[in-house]
Amino acid sequence: MQRVAxxxxxxxxxxxxxxxxxxxxxxxxxxxxxxxxxxxxxxxxAVLFSTCSTEQYSSNILSEMLGITPRISHRIESLxxxxxNAIVSAYSYISSGLCxxxxxxxxxxxxxxxxxxxxxxxxxxxxxxVCWAALFARAxxxxxxxxxxxxxxxxxxxxxxxxxxxxxxxxSKITISDVMQSKKIVEPIKLLDCSYICDGSSAILLLSxxxxxxxxxxxxxxxxxxxxTNGASLNKATDADLTSNQTTKIAAKMAYKSxxxxxxxxxxxxxxxxxxxLEILACEDLGFTRKGKGGKFVNQNELAIxxxxxxxxxxxxxxxxxxxxxxxxxxxxSESAGERQIKGCKTGLIxxxxxAGTSATVIILGV
Amino acid sequence: MQRVAxxxxxxxxxxxxxxxxxxxxxxxxxxxxxxxxxxxxxxxxAVLFSTCSTEQYSSNILSEMLGITPRISHRIESLxxxxxNAIVSAYSYISSGLCxxxxxxxxxxxxxxxxxxxxxxxxxxxxxxVCWAALFARAxxxxxxxxxxxxxxxxxxxxxxxxxxxxxxxxSKITISDVMQSKKIVEPIKLLDCSYICDGSSAILLLSxxxxxxxxxxxxxxxxxxxxTNGASLNKATDADLTSNQTTKIAAKMAYKSxxxxxxxxxxxxxxxxxxxLEILACEDLGFTRKGKGGKFVNQNELAIxxxxxxxxxxxxxxxxxxxxxxxxxxxxSESAGERQIKGCKTGLIxxxxxAGTSATVIILGV
Numbered sequence: 001m002q003r004v005a006x007x008x009x010x011x012x013x014x015x016x017x018x019x020x021x022x023x024x025x026x027x028x029x030x031x032x033x034x035x036x037x038x039x040x041x042x043x044x045x046a047v048l049f050s051t052c053s054t055e056q057y058s059s060n061i062l063s064e065m066l067g068i069t070p071r072i073s074h075r076i077e078s079l080x081x082x083x084x085n086a087i088v089s090a091y092s093y094i095s096s097g098l099c100x101x102x103x104x105x106x107x108x109x110x111x112x113x114x115x116x117x118x119x120x121x122x123x124x125x126x127x128x129x130v131c132w133a134a135l136f137a138r139a140x141x142x143x144x145x146x147x148x149x150x151x152x153x154x155x156x157x158x159x160x161x162x163x164x165x166x167x168x169x170x171x172s173k174i175t176i177s178d179v180m181q182s183k184k185i186v187e188p189i190k191l192l193d194c195s196y197i198c199d200g201s202s203a204i205l206l207l208s209x210x211x212x213x214x215x216x217x218x219x220x221x222x223x224x225x226x227x228x229t230n231g232a233s234l235n236k237a238t239d240a241d242l243t244s245n246q247t248t249k250i251a252a253k254m255a256y257k258s259x260x261x262x263x264x265x266x267x268x269x270x271x272x273x274x275x276x277x278l279e280i281l282a283c284e285d286l287g288f289t290r291k292g293k294g295g296k297f298v299n300q301n302e303l304a305i306x307x308x309x310x311x312x313x314x315x316x317x318x319x320x321x322x323x324x325x326x327x328x329x330x331x332x333x334s335e336s337a338g339e340r341q342i343k344g345c346k347t348g349l350i351x352x353x354x355x356a357g358t359s360a361t362v363i364i365l366g367v
Numbered sequence: 368m369q370r371v372a373x374x375x376x377x378x379x380x381x382x383x384x385x386x387x388x389x390x391x392x393x394x395x396x397x398x399x400x401x402x403x404x405x406x407x408x409x410x411x412x413a414v415l416f417s418t419c420s421t422e423q424y425s426s427n428i429l430s431e432m433l434g435i436t437p438r439i440s441h442r443i444e445s446l447x448x449x450x451x452n453a454i455v456s457a458y459s460y461i462s463s464g465l466c467x468x469x470x471x472x473x474x475x476x477x478x479x480x481x482x483x484x485x486x487x488x489x490x491x492x493x494x495x496x497v498c499w500a501a502l503f504a505r506a507x508x509x510x511x512x513x514x515x516x517x518x519x520x521x522x523x524x525x526x527x528x529x530x531x532x533x534x535x536x537x538x539s540k541i542t543i544s545d546v547m548q549s550k551k552i553v554e555p556i557k558l559l560d561c562s563y564i565c566d567g568s569s570a571i572l573l574l575s576x577x578x579x580x581x582x583x584x585x586x587x588x589x590x591x592x593x594x595x596t597n598g599a600s601l602n603k604a605t606d607a608d609l610t611s612n613q614t615t616k617i618a619a620k621m622a623y624k625s626x627x628x629x630x631x632x633x634x635x636x637x638x639x640x641x642x643x644x645l646e647i648l649a650c651e652d653l654g655f656t657r658k659g660k661g662g663k664f665v666n667q668n669e670l671a672i673x674x675x676x677x678x679x680x681x682x683x684x685x686x687x688x689x690x691x692x693x694x695x696x697x698x699x700x701s702e703s704a705g706e707r708q709i710k711g712c713k714t715g716l717i718x719x720x721x722x723a724g725t726s727a728t729v730i731i732l733g734v
Contacts, residue, residue, distance in 0.1 A: 077423065085440075
């Protein structure tokens with residue numbers, strides 16, 4: 001089996017609104033990768049484009065704009081989980097021997113409509129994504145005594161990390177009091193517990209072992225993959241008690257097994273924090289702390305969580321998020337994260353999910 | 368490397384318009400596959416959904432409707448080439464060892480807007496797909512003396528084949544005169560030179576060798592794959608002289624090489640005939656006849672072309688077409704094509720393309 005390397009990566013500045021088209025946004029990080037690395041356009045075997053936009057043939061349009069004529073080119077969409085789905089697909093193209101090099105790009109315009117899941121009849125009127133976050137938060141508070149302040153802390157910490165990330169949308173400090181006093185959206189979720197849907201893009205170049213060694217001296221390797229899908233509706237999202245995300249647990253178990261590691265081997269993690277409660281759930285479901293202890297765990301220093309600022313600090317361009325998470329972990333592992341560098345990272349984990357956690361992906365990278 | 372089998376397949380009745388939703392359409396052939404074959408829902412590792420619809424998270428919705436909880440689930444879109452892209456992706460998931468079983472479904476509503484490529488500024492006002500077909504037809508007529516009657520013949524033959532296909536939309540005989548006298552759309556293309564965008568769905572179950580041998584006694588194997596993308600715009604579609612489709616030629620060469628066969632080894636082919644001229648071009652570009660001889664070649668009996676009735680006879684539900692083509696070739700190779708069965712088929716080829724041939728896929732199956 002071919003080993004697969006994350007050989008290059010780039011992320012654009014996430015913006016509240018830009019005049020750039022989906023394709024201009026998508027091109028930005030790809031151009032950076034092509035400029036900075038010893039990879040030729042004609043060496044790229046596949047271009048996969050992760051986006052929830054309704055633009056058709058968008059992967060081919062992007063390829064043309066980049067001047068790349070790949071063998072394989074298509075768009076991949078699975079809501080917030082699109083980017084990580086595209087990375088795993090790219091992994092399989094290389095691992096199978098069908099390709100040696102796959103450029104995975106993700107881009108989104110803030111105007112992409114995905115904050116309401118109107119097809120989900122199990123939600124009744126609760127089609128806004130914030131409604132399920134509120135259900136989870138309330139359940140966790142009831143069962144484990146998790147507090148609104150503990151949730152607020154997640155936002156404070158991730159925004160603090162984002163201060164050091166020039167691509168993040170929110171680069172100014174906030175306090176727990178700021179979060180607590182921000183507008184209540186759906187009890188107990190407040191405005192600053194929520195991420196912000198924005199314009200943004202990110203890209204990753206995955207290479208076979210042979211190619212990677214020509215392009216970079218310190219490749220980061222894909223060590224483990226786990227994915228699981230329970231369905232699409234809210235009533236498929238959780239275990240009976242709404243305090244954990246089943247797909248994350250299954251995906252994590254699979255990823256740890258395939259990488260032959262345990263949660264305590266992870267040095268750095270980018271996890272899905274579209275709402276503050278989700279970081280608490282993820283810390284438990286990924287096995288970093290015991291069930292119910294997530295609220296306390298987020299206030300620790302053992303594990304580097306969301307060093308780029310997470311989704312709360314960076315903003316959430318849906319199709320780009322999984323790629324930006326992976327780009328950050330790859331940067332940390334290759335000691336290229338600049339001001340944000342965490343010392344001595346050897347193993348990193350990316351966790352992404354979509355639609356109330358009805359699907360989740362966990363990817364483990366290592367040096 | 369894992370061998371990959373097309374172990375099961377089903378196609379729904381293509382309809383001019385139905386009251387079924389995209390998901391009801393998509394479920395139909397999947398339910399048929401699950402009913403008729405020794406495959407359990409919990410054995411399905413991935414569900415890939417090929418559609419050009421703008422519905423989000425559609426692969427997960429489909430999975431939920433089918434009662435499947437796969438590891439991997441996402442939508443794949445590359446206009447008319449979506450279905451074949453999804454099949455190659457499924458191949459790579461299995462070949463890499465990441466999955467043992469992938470259900471690839473394709474579905475489209477006739478209302479999906481894809482007959483105009485409004486993003487293509489190289490087309491000027493010629494954004495309707497029929498405009499590029501007209502350019503190709505006129506060029507081929509000028510250079511090689513191909514006639515409108517030869518093109519009309521393609522439609523007559525494919526509709527004749529469709530008579531034996533209960534899933535085809537056009538099951539009544541037409542004559543060359545009918546085609547010639549049908550409404551002129553864009554000189555020299557007439558209404559009956561064009562395929563019809565419709566409702567429809569098709570699905571394929573791909574399995575690893577180990578799984579396939581448990582499910583079926585006569586699996587059909589994926590023997591070769593070729594794909595190429597030149598871009599998206601009309602000005603990336605062709606060689607300088609507009610009489611051949613470069614991406615098809617490159618994809619075919621790659622597929623023949625990987626299957627270690629030559630064009631004359633092919634017994635049955637489903638090729639992309641969204642317009643009659645495209646069948647003529649494909650016969651040349653796939654190497655079945657010499658360049659310029661396609662107009663004569665379509666009137667031969669050496670090679671079984673489009674036995675299901677092709678796109679012209681069956682209708683064209685974009686995301687489903689590549690799957691329906693593959694289902695037909697698999698049926699022919701496993702001697703399950705009923706009234707349409709061509710005797711002694713050992714090797715079959717599927718050819719699909721998108722957007723004026725800016726991308727193409729060639730898949731070779733064998734027993």
